[in-house]
Amino acid sequence: MHKDCKEILFTHDQIVKRCEDIGTQISEEYKGKNVILVGLLKGSIPFFAELAQHISLDVEFDFMAVSSYEGTESTGNVLVKKDISNDITGKDIIIVEDILDTGKTLHTVRAMLLEKGAASVEIATLLNKQERRLYPIQAKYVGFEIPNAFVIGYGMDYNENYRNLPYVGVLKEEVYS
Ligand code: XMP
Ligand code: MG
Numbered sequence: 350m351h352k353d354c355k356e357i358l359f360t361h362d363q364i365v366k367r368c369e370d371i372g373t374q375i376s377e378e379y380k381g382k383n384v385i386l387v388g389l390l391k392g393s394i395p396f397f398a399e400l401a402q403h404i405s406l407d408v409e410f411d412f413m414a415v416s417s418y419e420g421t422e423s424t425g426n427v428l429v430k431k432d433i434s435n436d437i438t439g440k441d442i443i444i445v446e447d448i449l450d451t452g453k454t455l456h457t458v459r460a461m462l463l464e465k466g467a468a469s470v471e472i473a474t475l476l477n478k479q480e481r482r483l484y485p486i487q488a489k490y491v492g493f494e495i496p497n498a499f500v501i502g503y504g505m506d507y508n509e510n511y512r513n514l515p516y517v518g519v520l521k522e523e524v525y526s
Contacts, residue, residue, distance in 0.1 A: 351511065354501065354518035359493055361515040364475070364503060365399060367492045371473060372403025375443065375490065379406055382441045387433060387462065389454070390414040391512065392447035392504040396475040396492070400445060411435045417454050427457040438466040443490075447504045448476040452484035459486065476500065476517065493517075499525065 350357060359367075375384075384404075388397040390412050401408065414431035442462050449455055455472055462470045473490035481497055501507055502514030507525060 350518065351502075351514055353511070353521050353524045354514070355521045357516050357518045358495065358500065359503075359517040361503075364396075364492065364517065367475075368396070368399040369403045371490045371492065372400055372405075375400075375473070376403075376405045379441060379443075382406075383409075383439070385409040385411055385435060385437055385440050385442050386445050387442055388412045388445045389447075389458070390431065392506065393445045393475075394512075395504045396447060397445045400473060409435055409440075411437075413458065415454060415458060417457075427454055429461070433462075433465075437462060439468050442467045442470045444470065444472045446472065446474045446488075448478065448500070449474040449486070449488050449491075450478050450481050452482050452486040455488075456484035456486040475503065 384406055386397065386401060386408050388394065411433040412431065413429065413433055415427050415429050417427045444455060444458060446455060459470045472488040474488045475492040476495050477488060477491045478495055478497055498519045500517055501511035501520045502517045504512050506512045507520050
């Protein structure tokens with residue numbers, strides 16, 4: 350285990366197993382549809398790669414990079430740093446994300462994709478911090494529910510570090526306090 354990690358919440362094997370389950374579910378529920386997986390950079394990369402390999406449908410890949418910042422509006426402000434490149438008109442989108450926290454990011458990104466003409470936009474997130482939710486958004490596919498702790502690994506970072514850890518763990522408080 351990494352020295353800055355307090356405890357491991359989900360091992361690599363547990364994560365792969367959940368990706369198999371979710372991939373199977375998506376394959377059944379989207380049979381006959383044109384699915385585009387839209388990954389949010391950078392945190393979703395490991396989950397995106399594992400999940401996609403367990404979906405037995407023809408899917409397209411696309412990616413967005415967004416950052417959210419404090420604004421005066423209650424709807425929040427999300428800046429698009431890199432937009433999708435595929436035509437999503439009439440397509441069924443599954444946004445792939447590392448963690449759903451307040452919901453600000455996904456609430457906004459989902460609205461943006463519907464605005465571009467997607468037929469449907471659902472969410473697959475590796476982790477869900479339900480107790481932190483402030484925006485009306487739910488993920489259709491959730492890897493694991495977690496309490497309100499700062500987590501790292503499997504794509505998730507603190508100051509851009511730890512994304513490459515093959516497990517999800519809790520960051521030691523002394524690292525960020
Ligand atoms: P919202 O609040 O928009 O935020 O749902 C989602 C984004 O916040 C980041 N986030 C975390 N990143 N460990 C991380 O590495 C965490 O515990 C954590 N909680 C939230 C993450 O980038 C996510 O996309
Ligand atoms: Mg993120």
